[in-house]
Amino acid sequence: xxxxxxxxxxxxxxxxxxxxxxxxxxxxxxxxxxxxxxxxxxxxxxxxxxxxxxxxxxxxxxxxxxxxxxxxxxxxxxxxxxxxxxxxxxxxxxxxxxxxxxxxxxxxxxxxxxxxxxxxxxxxxxxxxxxxxxxxxxxxxxxxxxxxxxxxxxxxxxxxxxxxxxxxxxxxxxxxxxxxxxxxxxxxxxxxxxxxxxxxxxxxxxxxxxxxxxxxxxxxxxxxxxxxxxxxxxxxxxxxxxxxxxxxxxxxxx
Amino acid sequence: xxxxxxxxxxxxxxxxxxxxxxxxxxxxxxxxxxxxxxxxxxxxxxxxxxxxxxxxxxxxxxxxxxxxxxxxxxxxxxxxxxxxxxxxxxxxxxxxxxxxxxxxxxxxxxxxxxxxxxxxxxxxxxxxxxxxxxxxxxxxxxxxxxxxxxxxxxxxxxxxxx
Numbered sequence: 001x002x003x004x005x006x007x008x009x010x011x012x013x014x015x016x017x018x019x020x021x022x023x024x025x026x027x028x029x030x031x032x033x034x035x036x037x038x039x040x041x042x043x044x045x046x047x048x049x050x051x052x053x054x055x056x057x058x059x060x061x062x063x064x065x066x067x068x069x070x071x072x073x074x075x076x077x078x079x080x081x082x083x084x085x086x087x088x089x090x091x092x093x094x095x096x097x098x099x100x101x102x103x104x105x106x107x108x109x110x111x112x113x114x115x116x117x118x119x120x121x122x123x124x125x126x127x128x129x130x131x132x133x134x135x136x137x138x139x140x141x142x143x144x145x146x147x148x149x150x151x152x153x154x155x156x157x158x159x160x161x162x163x164x165x166x167x168x169x170x171x172x173x174x175x176x177x178x179x180x181x182x183x184x185x186x187x188x189x190x191x192x193x194x195x196x197x198x199x200x201x202x203x204x205x206x207x208x209x210x211x212x213x214x215x216x217x218x219x220x221x222x223x224x225x226x227x228x229x230x231x232x233x234x235x236x237x238x239x240x241x242x243x244x245x246x247x248x249x250x251x252x253x254x
Numbered sequence: 255x256x257x258x259x260x261x262x263x264x265x266x267x268x269x270x271x272x273x274x275x276x277x278x279x280x281x282x283x284x285x286x287x288x289x290x291x292x293x294x295x296x297x298x299x300x301x302x303x304x305x306x307x308x309x310x311x312x313x314x315x316x317x318x319x320x321x322x323x324x325x326x327x328x329x330x331x332x333x334x335x336x337x338x339x340x341x342x343x344x345x346x347x348x349x350x351x352x353x354x355x356x357x358x359x360x361x362x363x364x365x366x367x368x369x370x371x372x373x374x375x376x377x378x379x380x381x382x383x384x385x386x387x388x389x390x391x392x393x394x395x396x397x398x399x400x401x402x403x404x405x406x407x408x409x410x411x412x413x414x415x416x
Binding site for chain 2: 101102104105106107108109136139140143147150172175176179180181
């Protein structure tokens with residue numbers, strides 16, 4: 001079973017070129033009316049999407065790519081986004097140390113993430129995509145964001161431990177569900193990453209629910225005032241991709 | 255070899271040498287050959303006042319190129335009597351080496367965890383049923399004498415038993 005899953009996953013790049021939202025509609029051509037209506041409505045406000053490989057890491061990879069791409073596209077018009085992002089990633093080192101992670105265990109992932117972010121000043125869209133399609137770079141960035149989410153939860157146990165299954169400690173939850181590669185993310189990880197990076201997310205929930213024609217958007221907000229419009233992710237049960245909102249007017253998306 | 259795993263193992267190697275004094279039960283942890291950083295060995299010392307006292311237990315450690323995202327494969331080379339270690343193959347049943355592995359571990363912290371498994375066995379998930387059954391039925395004296403016997407037999411000599 002795992003082998004079939006891996007083979008399926010390996011057939012797709014870790015992060016793909018963006019495509020017109022029409023392609024999403026085509027996937028559901030023979031699907032239920034509920035999906036068709038929702039995608040139709042979604043396409044009023046969103047025009048493109050980008051697939052993240054369904055390997056259990058899709059949320060972290062989609063989040064990191066969408067954030068880094070946003071920073072790169074605004075490198076000339078809003079250089080403060082880049083400065084903010086670099087400062088945020090540098091601060092994650094202190095967060096990880098505060099959560100008792102060993103520097104030796106996380107510094108390679110941290111360095112790759114920071115270097116990729118620093119490279120955005122001269123990256124083209126093509127080069128950013130290539131970096132995220134490279135196993136070593138892409139998985140290091142995923143790993144760093146996993147550890148950041150875990151560190152945030154561990155250092156805010158009082159707030160989040162009540163949501164765990166009875167008898168489970170935060171350390172157990174984090175090592176089994178957050179830090180281990182390939183483990184799918186739940187809302188708690190989205191909340192943790194949003195708050196740890198000060199980057200807001202909106203998740204569009206696309207489901208076969210007949211009761212509504214509209215896609216439901218769920219916001220994840222940091223504690224500080226967001227300094228850029230939210231990253232938009234598309235969620236279908238078990239999987240996250242990236243969405244492009246028309247009003248964000250992003251130029252240079254490939 | 256992937257340069258990332260190579261870089262990581264070199265860093266671990268240097269850190270281990272620096273920390274040597276802080277971990278009394280780990281006599282040795284190093285690559286078997288200097289030019290192959292993906293194949294290591296370790297020697298654990300049985301803790302004083304335990305049935306493993308006086309024993310030196312050799313571990314064989316194989317690092318996958320995807321380390322630390324994937325766990326190392328570790329087995330006992332020295333024969334050891336323990337509920338969570340297979341008596342013939344040396345396979346270790348420890349959650350952090352299987353389902354609960356996370357890249358936050360290092361070889362050194364894993365070896366320390368294996369060392370503490372020696373004195374904190376989990377008889378509910380046994381690979382050695384004879385040892386586990388003695389513990390499960392509360393026969394600590396029987397268990398300790400069995401462990402002592404095998405420690406004396408296989409883990410106290412000068413040569414490493416394969």
